[in-house]
Amino acid sequence: MLPPSPSRAENVQRAKYAHIAIAVVAVVFCGYLVLMMMGDLRGLWQAQSAACRLKAESVKMAARAREAKQRQFEPRRIGVGSGLELFAVQMARWTSARQIRMESLTPDGSPTPVDVKVSNSSLGRWKANKVMVQGSGQFGQVMGLMDEFLNPRMPVQLESFSLQAMSGGEDGSVSFQFVLTVYEKESGGA
Amino acid sequence: MRPFNLAQTKILERSYCRQHFEIRLRGITLLVALMVVAAVGSGSFRATIRSKASCVRSEVAVAEARRGETRRELANMEMLSLQYRWQNELAQRSKRWIKALDSILQRAPKDVWLNRIQSAGQGGGVSVEGAAGSYESLSAFAGRLRGCPMFSDVRLCSTKMAAAGSGGAIEFTVQLHLRSASSAPSIGAQTSDVPNIGGQF
Numbered sequence: 001m002l003p004p005s006p007s008r009a010e011n012v013q014r015a016k017y018a019h020i021a022i023a024v025v026a027v028v029f030c031g032y033l034v035l036m037m038m039g040d041l042r043g044l045w046q047a048q049s050a051a052c053r054l055k056a057e058s059v060k061m062a063a064r065a066r067e068a069k070q071r072q073f074e075p076r077r078i079g080v081g082s083g084l085e086l087f088a089v090q091m092a093r094w095t096s097a098r099q100i101r102m103e104s105l106t107p108d109g110s111p112t113p114v115d116v117k118v119s120n121s122s123l124g125r126w127k128a129n130k131v132m133v134q135g136s137g138q139f140g141q142v143m144g145l146m147d148e149f150l151n152p153r154m155p156v157q158l159e160s161f162s163l164q165a166m167s168g169g170e171d172g173s174v175s176f177q178f179v180l181t182v183y184e185k186e187s188g189g190a
Numbered sequence: 191m192r193p194f195n196l197a198q199t200k201i202l203e204r205s206y207c208r209q210h211f212e213i214r215l216r217g218i219t220l221l222v223a224l225m226v227v228a229a230v231g232s233g234s235f236r237a238t239i240r241s242k243a244s245c246v247r248s249e250v251a252v253a254e255a256r257r258g259e260t261r262r263e264l265a266n267m268e269m270l271s272l273q274y275r276w277q278n279e280l281a282q283r284s285k286r287w288i289k290a291l292d293s294i295l296q297r298a299p300k301d302v303w304l305n306r307i308q309s310a311g312q313g314g315g316v317s318v319e320g321a322a323g324s325y326e327s328l329s330a331f332a333g334r335l336r337g338c339p340m341f342s343d344v345r346l347c348s349t350k351m352a353a354a355g356s357g358g359a360i361e362f363t364v365q366l367h368l369r370s371a372s373s374a375p376s377i378g379a380q381t382s383d384v385p386n387i388g389g390q391f
Contacts (some may be wrong), residue, residue, distance in 0.1 A: 012207045015214035026221045033232040040239040047246040054253040061260040068267045100271075118276045121258070146291075149284040152277035158284035161291070162308035175300075183280075 019031060050074050067113040083184040086130050091133060094148050113186065126155070136166060136175040146178075154180030155183035254325040286314075290340060290368050294318055297334035299327045303359075314368035316341075321352055328362055333353055343367040 006086040088105050095102040111127035137145075142163065149158045200376060276277030294316070298304055310317050322328035328349065336344045344366040353360040 009203070009207055012210045013212065015211050015218070019214045019217045022218050022221045026225050029225050030228050033228055035236055037232055038244065039241070040236050044239050044243040047243050047250055051246050051253060052249045054250060054257055058253055058260060060259050061257065065260055065264050065267060068264065070270065107324065116276060118272045118279070121269055121272050123276060143288075143291075146284075146288050148338055150281045150288065152274060152281040155273070155280055156279050156284075157280040158287050160309040161287055164290075165303075165304065165305045166309075181280075 015185050087182045098141035100141050102135040104134045127184045129182045131176045131180050139172045139174045142176050157181045299330050301327045302331050316366050318364045321361050341366045342369050
């Protein structure tokens with residue numbers, strides 16, 4: 001009589017089923033692992049492509065910024081600022097440099113708020129101050145002073161002018177009156 | 191005929207079953223080992239990928255912050271550029287008056303003296319007062335002003351003989367208008383928005 005053994009036909013059958021079940025589990029498990037790895041790889045790829053895109057954009061924007069800086073924004077080109085006080089200071093400099101006597105600089109009335117738009121882009125809200133400047137000096141020097149209004153360092157516009165030869169002014173001296181609109185950024189600084 | 195040997199058959203069957211049972215067990219063991227290896231490999235691979243991804247993400251965050259900064263800087267520059275354009279447009283409007291003044295001065299003959307030049311309001315009117323040595327000179331001056339494409343409606347408004355002792359000079363007043371600038375800038379803040387100073391000019 002042989003001793004009982006696990007190597008019976010039923011056990012072999014059971015082992016076969018277990019083998020198949022474990023093979024199925026292995027396949028599912030490996031599939032799960034592959035999916036997870038693919039998900040991680042996808043995340044990495046997305047991050048890398050975002051980094052590439054951002055880098056390209058940054059390079060483009062930096063180039064634009066550099067170009068804009070070179071083109072427009074040397075410090076001397078954008079003005080010394082805006083506002084009546086700064087304008088008065090600037091006028092005093094301009095007139096003293098030309099030996100022009102500035103007799104008065106008078107703001108007229110309260111400032112008018114205006115919305116400034118350039119090419120459909122808003123520059124925000126500004127205050128427009130009307131200012132009258134009176135004085136006297138040599139004609140050539142007064143013309144030079146007027147030329148300063150052509151330099152767009154300040155938001156200033158010459159609205160009207162009057163030049164009058166001074167009585168007995170054989171030396172070419174004239175008295176002048178300018179009316180200017182001086183713009184000032186409402187938020188405080190241009 | 192060979193006699194049937196039950197014991198031998200049982201032994202053969204048993205060895206056959208054992209052999210197959212062991213094959214199955216080995217297969218199962220192999221699969222389990224394979225799963226363990228795959229899990230370990232996958233885990234280490236995923237850890238590597240994740241650390242790399244987190245590195246890249248931190249780079250992305252830095253690049254995003256830099257991009258935001260550049261964007262702000264660029265927007266600021268664009269705003270300054272617009273402001274510069276606007277200030278330039280304002281200067282161009284001022285230039286209109288100064289060019290007119292230059293043109294009037296250039297067109298004055300030698301024996302015409304200008305005593306007063308003033309702009310008259312927002313409409314582009316200019317009034318010129320002076321003295322001329324003769325009517326011919328005065329006529330020449332007015333003619334030159336009319337010939338200038340910058341001006342329109344050039345009118346000699348008044349003439350009178352100057353006081354005695356002035357060598358027979360003729361005092362005159364000429365009024366003219368600046369032609370409207372074709373390149374009027376499109377600025378929201380028009381000069382009409384700004385209150386006038388009480389009728390000074």
